[in-house]
Amino acid sequence: MNRLPGPFDALLTRHGNAPHRLVQILREIQAQQSWLSPDTLSAVASGLGLPLAHVEGVAGFYRFFCGQPVGQYRVLFSDNVTDRMGGSEEMMRHLRHLLKLEPNKMRADGRVSVSSTSCTGLCDQGPAALINHHHIVTRLTPGRIEHMAALIERQVPPSEWPAEWSRVDDQIRLANVKLGTQPAPGAGIAAALARGPQGMLDDLKRSKLRGRGGAGYATGTKWQLCRNARSATHYVVCNADEGEPGTFKDRVLLTSYADTVFEGMTIAGFVVGARKGLVYLRGEYRYLLDALQAVIERRRSQGLLGTSIQGQVGFDFDIEIHVGAGAYVCGEESALIESLEGKRGTPRIRPPFPVERGYLNEPTTVNNVETFCAVTHIAVHTGAWWASIGTPQSTGTKIHSVSGDCERPGLYEYPFGTRIGRILEDCGARDTQAVQVGGPSGVCISAMEFGRRIGFEDVPTAGAFMVFDRTRDMFEVALNFAQFFAHESCGFCTPCRVGTELVVRRMDKLKRGYGSSEDVQVLYELDKLMHGSTHCGLGAAACNPLRDTIAKFRPAYEQHMKSLHFAPGFDMDAELSQARLATGRDDSGAHLETLA
Amino acid sequence: MSTNDRIDALSPGTFMLDGEEIDFGPGESILEAATRTGHYIPHLCWHPEFGAKGSCRLCTVRINGRIGAACTVQAASGQEVQNNTDELNALRKTLLQMIFIEGNHFCPSCEKSGNCRLQATAYDIGMEGPHFEEFYPERRVDASHPDLLLDLNRCILCSLCVRASHDVDRKDVFAIGGHGIHTHLLINSPNGLMADSALQASDRAANVCPVGAILHKRVGFATPIGKRKFDTLAVSEQVEETKP
DSSP: OOOOOOOOOOHHHHHHTOOOGHHHHHHHHHHHSOOEEEEEHHHHHHHTTTOHHHHHHHEEETOOOSSSSOEEEEEEOOOOOOHHHTTTTHHHHHHHHHHOTTTTTTTTTTTTTEEEEESSSSSOSSSSEEETEEEEOOSSHHHHHHHHHHHHHTTGGGGSSSSSGGOOOOEEEEOOOSSSSSTTTTTHHHHHHHOOOHHHHHHHHHTTTTTTTSSBBBBBHHHHHHHOOSSSSSSEEEEEOOOOOTOOHHHHHHHHHHHHHHHHHHHHHHHHOOOOOOOOOOEGGGHHHHHHHHHHHHHHHHHSSBGGGGGGGEEEEEEEEEEEEEEGOOOOOOOOHHHHTSSSOOOOOOSSSSSSGGGSSSEEEEEHHHHHHHHHHHOOOHHHHHSSSSSSSSSSSSEEEEEEEESOOOOEEEETTTTTHHHHHHOOSSSSSEETTTTTSSSSEEEEGTTTTSSSSOOOOSSSEEETTTTTTHHHHHHHHHHHHHHHSSSSSSSHHHHHHHHHHHHHHHHOOOOOOOHHHHHHHHHHHHHHHHSSHHHHHHHHHHHHHHHHHHHHHHHTOOSSSOOOOHHHHHHTTTHHHHHHSSSSGGGGOOOO | OOHHHEEEHSSEEEEEEETEEEEEOOOOEEEEEHHHOOOOOOOOOTTTSSSOOOOTTTTEEEETTTEETTSSSOOOOOOEEOOHHHHHHHHHHHHHHHHHTTTTTOOOGOTTTTTTTHHHHHHHHHOOHHHHHHHOOOOOOEOOOOOOOOOOGGGOOOOOHHHHHHHSSSSOEEESSSSSOOEEEEETTTTSSSSGGSSSSGGGGGGSSSSSSSSOOOOOSOOOTTTTTHHHHHHOOOOOOOOO
């Protein structure tokens, strides 16, 4: 069938009219047009030969894709609990007030809309905001908000806003291996070449390196399975979808240590026999894209990417960057692969695991940014050296993204086995009530437990370390996390789709003052249900913060209850207001509390 | 995952379902093997003609003590599968209550009553009420099609119509849209209406809905209430026929 020329033909051609480029295509079009109109989706569907409903389904899945006009300026306030602790909610209200905006609605003149978004990974220099899914504003203050409103009214493009606003600091407070002196570009590859693929793999196994993304799977085993999987094509994927609220270490590694990350990916390509590597960069880190591409380009010119790397004939490997579009669940490796393939980021049924059938159904190893960094250091310094750091079950170091109530937020790298109390001392935390280790899906540690140690055998972590002092209401912390999970649930399975929403509704009821111990009991039951029955880890972890805070900070819940016993979910006296109006009564006998 | 698991999964064998020995064929899931041998494991998003989806989670069982969805877990020799236990039926009842409260399911006014797998499964499991507060979402009804009615109030997102339209009809009339609690069914047509889609009453996709979301017009009460599929025999007593 002949097709009329469409408005995006050049863009689609650049992507080879490939359906698996759909997310990238939609992202680029939205960057030009600020939203995805029905006509746009039709044109894309027709250009790629996809059903329109499929394209609508993909567009509707990602939080950064807008099916409605959002205005010339879309301001998204980062909504992690650390942003809230810095006053982000009040600042968002203030900006809306200044711009005469209603929540989540575009102004009638099409100028601006203001909403919130999940953690943008700037917790150590927040509150933060994301403008038009590209520009970052850090360290928001009421002053900056007033200035921002004026700039928006004067239609100053975000690229011309004060440069100081988009300053993002690494804030490396304590460096060990991965944040310390980096190997010269190519040193890791040379060491791997000298050992050969199996030799490098054996050394990686000796290092006992485990994945830094949270699950802690043995990297050597994963690579071995991928290498063993029979196929002409293998892929290496770097999971840079750093979505766990409170985590920002990968942002720094990609900002200042990209060479080490790409070198680790190249070594992976050498070991598993892949010629192509893909970086899945979360949409919130779009601002890093140009610099990362420049590093890739330089490495090509240095003979560290491309064909015959370091002169080794037959060792070809190159890296491409995909940018996400706002979906926490895509941090799960099979959902990430679905997203790379241009689909809704719903986790796959496993097995088969990605190492057997991953990207485009080919064997794929997906590893975290920090894991690839570790690989480069191991290649240079040997697996035995790495295994000598940390504990027998958790070798090497771990980078912690420290934020919240402390004097010196930022990155801290420690060998595994470090006491939580030690990290609190180093970052200048005082009068600490609790630490959320590993983000909302991790563990909430109370003061009694500060002697526990970081490691897979005690307190595992994907890297977040959020500190709460005694002025904080741990119920509010848990509410923020509950809202996060409901917002990020992919909607695929019943227990997570409905359960996360039920949790938020119960928490809201408690917050409104209508809760009772019965509600806490229901929350407890929902936690139990979701822990066993969800399709993926997001749903399973969604109640972790609830369980921990209910168990360890029950008074924080009880102070939100009218009565420890039954209380109705509504205000009975307020319900009588219509009857009072109809009867024209307002005497003491018409009010429940004064009824004789 | 170990290499051995895969070899097991690809060869026939037997596993134990609630103490009874079940034969399975190469590559069969626990649910497939159970159904083929006439054993009931509750399910809504699974259908013997279509591949596993794993989204409703009603077929959750314990396999060697570990929880998993029977439709997605491959049968393997020596598995001890618990299915009809108080613990799992309580979990299923909660999942059913969740499905009821997230949509608008008013059985007495629904012409699918008695033929509805959701209603039948809820009766069978002993669900007596919603337990949770109902969400009462605002959802669309699409009566545009001459022969078919789409009532999204009753859609349970099993995606059987999506798969039937893709796998059997080759029309891709349906897709899943949105995310989280706002996940919903999409119609592939320029204006989103069923009348302008390629759907026909004879399509597999128009005849696979387990609930009253996709209905045929003018036949709603051809079979009177009381004489319908699940009125006469509980869902657990009517295990689907599967192709050999």
